[in-house]
Amino acid sequence: MPMKLYGVSDGPPTLGVRMTLKALNIPYEYVNVNFNKGEHLTEAYAKLNPQREIPVLDDNGFYLQESNAIIQYLCDKYAPNSSLYPNDATARAIVNQRLFFNMGFYYSSIGAYALAPIFFDYQRTPMGLKKVENALKVFQIYLERLNSKYAAGDKLTVADFVLITSTMCLEAIGLDISGYPLVLEWYEMFKKEQPELWEIAKAGMIELAEYNKNPPDLSEMNHPFHPTRSVK
Ligand SMILES: N[C@@H](CCC(=O)N[C@@H](CS)C(=O)NCC(=O)O)C(=O)O
Numbered sequence: 306m307p308m309k310l311y312g313v314s315d316g317p318p319t320l321g322v323r324m325t326l327k328a329l330n331i332p333y334e335y336v337n338v339n340f341n342k343g344e345h346l347t348e349a350y351a352k353l354n355p356q357r358e359i360p361v362l363d364d365n366g367f368y369l370q371e372s373n374a375i376i377q378y379l380c381d382k383y384a385p386n387s388s389l390y391p392n393d394a395t396a397r398a399i400v401n402q403r404l405f406f407n408m409g410f411y412y413s414s415i416g417a418y419a420l421a422p423i424f425f426d427y428q429r430t431p432m433g434l435k436k437v438e439n440a441l442k443v444f445q446i447y448l449e450r451l452n453s454k455y456a457a458g459d460k461l462t463v464a465d466f467v468l469i470t471s472t473m474c475l476e477a478i479g480l481d482i483s484g485y486p487l488v489l490e491w492y493e494m495f496k497k498e499q500p501e502l503w504e505i506a507k508a509g510m511i512e513l514a515e516y517n518k519n520p521p522d523l524s525e526m527n528h529p530f531h532p533t534r535s536v537k
Pocket of ligand 1: 315316317318319340345357358370371373528
Protein backbone atom coordinates (compact mmCIF):
# COMPACT_ATOMS: atom_id res chain seq x y z
CA MET A 306 0.00 0.00 0.00
CA PRO A 307 1.40 3.41 -0.85
CA MET A 308 1.75 5.88 1.97
CA LYS A 309 -0.92 8.56 2.31
CA LEU A 310 -0.34 12.27 2.64
CA TYR A 311 -3.22 14.28 4.02
CA GLY A 312 -2.64 17.75 2.67
CA VAL A 313 -4.14 21.07 1.69
CA SER A 314 -3.59 22.41 -1.83
CA ASP A 315 -2.34 25.88 -0.85
CA GLY A 316 -0.63 25.08 2.46
CA PRO A 317 3.11 25.78 2.50
CA PRO A 318 3.88 22.94 4.96
CA THR A 319 2.03 20.47 2.71
CA LEU A 320 3.73 21.81 -0.41
CA GLY A 321 7.21 21.35 1.11
CA VAL A 322 6.38 17.71 1.84
CA ARG A 323 4.99 17.21 -1.66
CA MET A 324 8.14 18.69 -3.18
CA THR A 325 10.18 16.21 -1.13
CA LEU A 326 8.03 13.24 -2.24
CA LYS A 327 8.37 14.34 -5.85
CA ALA A 328 12.13 14.95 -5.66
CA LEU A 329 12.65 11.53 -4.05
CA ASN A 330 10.28 9.86 -6.49
CA ILE A 331 8.23 8.27 -3.73
CA PRO A 332 4.79 7.00 -4.75
CA TYR A 333 1.98 8.14 -2.46
CA GLU A 334 -1.72 8.70 -2.29
CA TYR A 335 -2.71 12.32 -1.81
CA VAL A 336 -5.77 12.90 0.36
CA ASN A 337 -7.01 16.45 0.09
CA VAL A 338 -8.26 17.96 3.34
CA ASN A 339 -10.72 20.79 2.79
CA PHE A 340 -9.37 23.47 5.11
CA ASN A 341 -12.09 25.97 4.18
CA LYS A 342 -14.75 23.50 5.30
CA GLY A 343 -12.85 22.73 8.50
CA GLU A 344 -12.21 19.07 7.67
CA HIS A 345 -9.06 19.26 9.79
CA LEU A 346 -11.14 20.24 12.82
CA THR A 347 -13.17 17.03 13.00
CA GLU A 348 -12.71 14.32 15.64
CA ALA A 349 -11.84 11.84 12.88
CA TYR A 350 -8.96 14.06 11.72
CA ALA A 351 -7.79 14.66 15.29
CA LYS A 352 -7.11 10.91 15.49
CA LEU A 353 -4.53 11.39 12.72
CA ASN A 354 -3.20 14.68 14.00
CA PRO A 355 -4.22 15.88 17.47
CA GLN A 356 -2.79 19.29 16.54
CA ARG A 357 -5.57 19.48 13.92
CA GLU A 358 -3.06 20.81 11.46
CA ILE A 359 -2.29 19.83 7.91
CA PRO A 360 -0.27 17.91 6.71
CA VAL A 361 -0.04 14.50 8.29
CA LEU A 362 1.63 11.40 6.83
CA ASP A 363 0.24 7.88 7.17
CA ASP A 364 3.00 5.45 6.25
CA ASN A 365 1.11 2.18 6.60
CA GLY A 366 -0.24 2.99 10.04
CA PHE A 367 2.72 5.10 11.17
CA TYR A 368 1.22 8.56 11.59
CA LEU A 369 3.62 11.47 11.51
CA GLN A 370 2.74 15.11 12.14
CA GLU A 371 4.86 18.25 11.55
CA SER A 372 6.09 18.89 8.02
CA ASN A 373 9.77 19.13 8.97
CA ALA A 374 9.62 15.77 10.75
CA ILE A 375 7.82 14.26 7.75
CA ILE A 376 10.46 15.59 5.34
CA GLN A 377 13.32 14.29 7.50
CA TYR A 378 11.61 10.89 7.89
CA LEU A 379 11.05 10.52 4.15
CA CYS A 380 14.71 11.22 3.44
CA ASP A 381 16.03 9.04 6.28
CA LYS A 382 13.78 6.11 5.51
CA TYR A 383 13.52 6.14 1.72
CA ALA A 384 16.63 7.96 0.46
CA PRO A 385 19.32 7.73 3.13
CA ASN A 386 22.07 8.65 0.68
CA SER A 387 20.34 11.50 -1.09
CA SER A 388 22.14 14.82 -1.30
CA LEU A 389 18.75 16.43 -0.67
CA TYR A 390 19.37 15.66 3.00
CA PRO A 391 23.13 15.18 3.28
CA ASN A 392 24.74 12.74 5.70
CA ASP A 393 27.77 14.85 6.53
CA ALA A 394 27.12 16.24 10.02
CA THR A 395 27.93 19.85 9.17
CA ALA A 396 26.07 19.89 5.87
CA ARG A 397 23.06 18.26 7.55
CA ALA A 398 23.22 20.74 10.44
CA ILE A 399 22.94 23.61 7.97
CA VAL A 400 19.92 21.98 6.32
CA ASN A 401 18.32 21.37 9.73
CA GLN A 402 19.03 24.94 10.76
CA ARG A 403 17.25 26.19 7.63
CA LEU A 404 14.28 23.86 8.23
CA PHE A 405 13.80 25.19 11.74
CA PHE A 406 14.68 28.76 10.84
CA ASN A 407 11.87 28.49 8.34
CA MET A 408 9.36 26.99 10.73
CA GLY A 409 10.08 29.13 13.77
CA PHE A 410 11.17 32.43 12.26
CA TYR A 411 10.70 32.89 8.52
CA TYR A 412 7.43 31.06 7.83
CA SER A 413 5.97 32.05 11.18
CA SER A 414 6.34 35.74 10.30
CA ILE A 415 5.24 35.27 6.70
CA GLY A 416 2.27 33.07 7.59
CA ALA A 417 1.03 35.52 10.20
CA TYR A 418 1.27 38.48 7.83
CA ALA A 419 0.41 36.98 4.44
CA LEU A 420 -1.86 34.02 5.17
CA ALA A 421 -3.69 34.47 8.47
CA PRO A 422 -5.54 37.61 7.25
CA ILE A 423 -6.78 35.69 4.19
CA PHE A 424 -8.44 33.01 6.29
CA PHE A 425 -8.93 34.59 9.68
CA ASP A 426 -10.11 37.93 10.89
CA TYR A 427 -6.63 39.29 11.50
CA GLN A 428 -5.25 42.49 10.02
CA ARG A 429 -2.02 43.11 8.14
CA THR A 430 -0.28 45.51 10.50
CA PRO A 431 2.92 47.60 10.15
CA MET A 432 4.41 45.46 12.96
CA GLY A 433 3.56 42.28 11.02
CA LEU A 434 5.29 43.74 7.97
CA LYS A 435 8.34 44.65 10.06
CA LYS A 436 8.59 41.04 11.20
CA VAL A 437 8.44 39.82 7.59
CA GLU A 438 11.11 42.32 6.59
CA ASN A 439 13.28 41.19 9.47
CA ALA A 440 12.83 37.55 8.44
CA LEU A 441 13.82 38.43 4.85
CA LYS A 442 16.82 40.39 6.15
CA VAL A 443 18.01 37.40 8.18
CA PHE A 444 17.52 34.99 5.27
CA GLN A 445 19.51 37.40 3.09
CA ILE A 446 22.33 37.32 5.70
CA TYR A 447 22.38 33.51 5.68
CA LEU A 448 22.58 33.46 1.89
CA GLU A 449 25.33 36.05 1.93
CA ARG A 450 27.37 34.22 4.59
CA LEU A 451 27.17 30.83 2.93
CA ASN A 452 27.65 32.39 -0.49
CA SER A 453 26.14 29.34 -2.16
CA LYS A 454 23.73 28.74 -4.97
CA TYR A 455 21.07 27.05 -2.85
CA ALA A 456 19.79 27.85 0.62
CA ALA A 457 21.97 25.34 2.47
CA GLY A 458 24.89 24.82 0.09
CA ASP A 459 25.80 24.42 -3.54
CA LYS A 460 23.38 21.58 -4.01
CA LEU A 461 19.62 21.53 -3.84
CA THR A 462 18.33 20.31 -0.46
CA VAL A 463 15.00 20.01 1.32
CA ALA A 464 15.80 23.36 2.95
CA ASP A 465 15.10 25.01 -0.40
CA PHE A 466 11.68 23.37 -0.58
CA VAL A 467 10.36 24.76 2.68
CA LEU A 468 11.89 28.21 2.17
CA ILE A 469 10.44 28.39 -1.36
CA THR A 470 6.95 27.59 -0.08
CA SER A 471 7.18 30.43 2.43
CA THR A 472 8.61 32.93 -0.05
CA MET A 473 5.88 32.16 -2.58
CA CYS A 474 3.32 33.47 -0.05
CA LEU A 475 4.91 36.90 -0.45
CA GLU A 476 4.58 36.68 -4.21
CA ALA A 477 0.95 35.62 -3.73
CA ILE A 478 0.15 38.85 -1.89
CA GLY A 479 2.29 40.96 -4.23
CA LEU A 480 4.93 41.93 -1.68
CA ASP A 481 8.07 43.24 -3.35
CA ILE A 482 11.19 41.43 -2.10
CA SER A 483 13.68 43.23 -4.34
CA GLY A 484 15.09 44.95 -1.24
CA TYR A 485 16.55 41.52 -0.41
CA PRO A 486 18.38 40.84 -3.69
CA LEU A 487 19.99 37.53 -2.70
CA VAL A 488 16.62 36.15 -1.60
CA LEU A 489 15.04 37.29 -4.87
CA GLU A 490 17.92 35.88 -6.92
CA TRP A 491 17.70 32.50 -5.13
CA TYR A 492 13.89 32.43 -5.54
CA GLU A 493 14.03 33.18 -9.29
CA MET A 494 16.93 30.75 -9.79
CA PHE A 495 14.90 27.96 -8.15
CA LYS A 496 11.96 28.60 -10.47
CA LYS A 497 14.21 28.36 -13.51
CA GLU A 498 16.36 25.42 -12.43
CA GLN A 499 13.75 23.27 -10.70
CA PRO A 500 10.66 23.79 -12.86
CA GLU A 501 8.93 20.54 -11.87
CA LEU A 502 9.33 21.25 -8.17
CA TRP A 503 8.39 24.89 -8.62
CA GLU A 504 5.14 23.75 -10.32
CA ILE A 505 4.04 22.32 -6.96
CA ALA A 506 4.65 25.57 -5.08
CA LYS A 507 3.34 27.68 -7.94
CA ALA A 508 -0.08 26.00 -7.90
CA GLY A 509 -0.42 26.93 -4.22
CA MET A 510 0.80 30.45 -4.94
CA ILE A 511 -1.83 30.98 -7.65
CA GLU A 512 -4.56 29.74 -5.32
CA LEU A 513 -3.40 32.03 -2.50
CA ALA A 514 -3.14 35.02 -4.87
CA GLU A 515 -6.74 34.43 -5.90
CA TYR A 516 -7.87 34.15 -2.27
CA ASN A 517 -5.96 37.31 -1.45
CA LYS A 518 -8.16 39.13 -3.96
CA ASN A 519 -11.37 37.21 -3.22
CA PRO A 520 -11.40 35.77 0.31
CA PRO A 521 -12.64 32.18 0.50
CA ASP A 522 -16.03 31.24 1.88
CA LEU A 523 -15.36 29.93 5.39
CA SER A 524 -18.95 29.81 6.57
CA GLU A 525 -18.72 26.05 7.15
CA MET A 526 -15.39 26.11 8.96
CA ASN A 527 -16.49 26.78 12.56
CA HIS A 528 -12.99 27.24 13.87
CA PRO A 529 -12.76 26.73 17.67
CA PHE A 530 -10.22 29.50 18.31
CA HIS A 531 -9.61 31.58 15.19
CA PRO A 532 -12.25 34.15 14.29
CA THR A 533 -12.87 33.30 10.63
CA ARG A 534 -12.91 36.08 8.12
CA SER A 535 -16.33 36.87 6.78
CA VAL A 536 -16.65 36.89 3.00
CA LYS A 537 -16.83 40.37 1.53
N1 LIG B 1 4.00 23.12 12.18
C1 LIG B 1 2.99 22.55 11.32
C2 LIG B 1 2.15 23.67 10.76
C3 LIG B 1 1.10 23.19 9.82
C4 LIG B 1 0.07 24.27 9.53
O1 LIG B 1 0.15 25.39 10.03
N2 LIG B 1 -0.90 23.93 8.72
C5 LIG B 1 -2.03 24.81 8.50
C6 LIG B 1 -2.51 24.69 7.08
S1 LIG B 1 -1.33 25.37 5.97
C7 LIG B 1 -3.12 24.34 9.41
O2 LIG B 1 -3.42 23.18 9.40
N3 LIG B 1 -3.68 25.22 10.23
C8 LIG B 1 -4.75 24.83 11.11
C9 LIG B 1 -5.66 25.97 11.44
O3 LIG B 1 -5.28 27.11 11.19
O4 LIG B 1 -6.76 25.68 11.91
C10 LIG B 1 3.65 21.75 10.20
O5 LIG B 1 4.68 22.22 9.70
O6 LIG B 1 3.17 20.69 9.84
